[in-house]
Amino acid sequence: MSTVVPPDPTKSSQAIPLSGLNQLLDLAKKRSPDDQNRLLMGVAGLYESAGARGGAPEALADIFIALTRSAEREIRQVLAQRLAKVEWAPAALVRMLAADEIEIARPVIAASPLLLDDDLIQLLTDCSIEHQIQVALRPKIGAAVARAIVAGGDPAVMTALATNRSARIETAAFADLVNHSRQLAALRAPLTRHPSLDEDLALRLYQWVGEALRQAISDRFTLDPARLAEAIQNAAKTATNQTAGLEWGSAAENPDARVVGKLHSAGQLRPAYLIRALREEKLGVFAHGLATLGRFDVAQIHRALQGDTARPLFLACIAVGLDRAAFPAILTEIRKLNKGFPRDPDSSAWRLAERSADQAAYEFRLLMADVDGASV
Structure with missing residues (x-):
């Protein structure tokens, strides 16, 4: 006589039947927002507890994600705050919250250890400027993410990246930021303070910044006097070229x-x-x-x-x-x-x-x- 072995609730290969999941969602929708919040937080607690015992079942992850998707905005926002820094949440749920409206997504993008470089690059491609800025501000973002931000060329996102001193920016990408700063003045001050700025790029940046930032660059680096004189001469030529062309004058004169x-x-x-x-x-x-x-x-x-x-x-x-x-x-x-x-x-x-x-x-x-x- 064979023994019937009950299914192991911790095996990730098990998924909840679609009909059962739909019934659960229907029941959840009929509840008040407070009840929905308690239900979702209860599922979150179960998922965390199951993970501590060796892994949550796939069925529970399906329920967790589906309930979150159907939850009201305020509930998703509370959940995002709770999951922002944890390692036990379903990665698919974290990615979903990161792509939600920005007030929900912000804490997750800023801190979740479950978001990988590929996830962040996807957010840069698919989501709003506000999401992209938050990615650029995320502590210790990798070189691949920084490259994607610079390649995107959005002024606000690049400026956010320049202010992120913990971002790992490769020399080539940082050189592109310095070049962009010739047109984008908002980049200049944060670039002069960024750890990735080296002496060669500082000399290039020196050509188009104002006196205050030139002093900051001089205080930080020991610049060769001959190269410094050449940079000043180049800056003077640029200023002359920029003033050539049309004359505008005041409304009274023009x-x-x-x-x-x-x-x-x-x-x-x-x-x-x-x-x-x-x-x-x-x-x-x-x-x-x-x-x-x-x-x-x-x-x-x-x-x-x-x-x-x-x-x-x-x-x-x-x-x-x-x-x-x-x-x-x-x-x-x-x-x-x-x-x-x-x-x-x-x-x-x-x-x-x-x-x-x-x-x-x-x-x-x-x-x-x-x-x-x-x-x-």
Whole structure:
């Protein structure tokens, strides 16, 4: 006579039948939020206890994940706080919480030991700018994650990475950050303090920072006087080149500014008028109109029009409501009127992912900030 051996509840190969799981979820949904919270926390306690005894069964993990998915926002937020630093939670559940809305995801992204580099890189690819910033701020992120952040090229995310002194950033990726800081002033101050900055990159950074940060670099490194003099000379040449081109002047002195001011006062300044101005070869009117509609400093638009990349100009256009599909034609017209500027060596630096008008305006101001390390 054979002996029937009951199933071992700790074996991970066992899964709860789908019908049983659906019944449990239906029962949970009929409960009040307080009851749902107690049920979910009870399952969390069971899962932790089972893990301490050698491993929780797959069925319990299925229940845990399914209950969390159907729970209300406030309950998911409480659970995320509880699971943020533990090692016993189901990895799939942690990944799900990390991709939830940012207030739920933030503690998990910041601290969960169950999120691996591949998980963090996936968040950079799939989730919002807020999620990406939190990944960049995560303590001791690996070199692969840092490379992905720099390759993504988002100003806010790169700035967050630069402030993360525990991030492991390889020399090549850090050099890219230093190069980005020529256009993105918000990077400069945190880069001067980052442990990954070496003397060669410090000398490169020295060329485009202000006096306060130059002093900070000099205090940190013993720079060769000859190389320092060369860096200063290069910085002077860059400043001269950046001031060449269009002259803007004040609204009282500049006829283009006066035209834009009258249109704006009459409520007739619209994004479509900017395209019309370019077709009529009125680059100054376009620039002042873009500054007025976006509430930007006209000097920022000036620098965008004289830049080595079309990215800032693209962001400014998106910020005022111009269609991203129209930007290639806008860029062509501007270059005809502006001696080929803004340049774009790789021809696609401006091809960014979808941005809201507010996000585009924020990133434009980050790129165009002209004070040492100031944010917006």
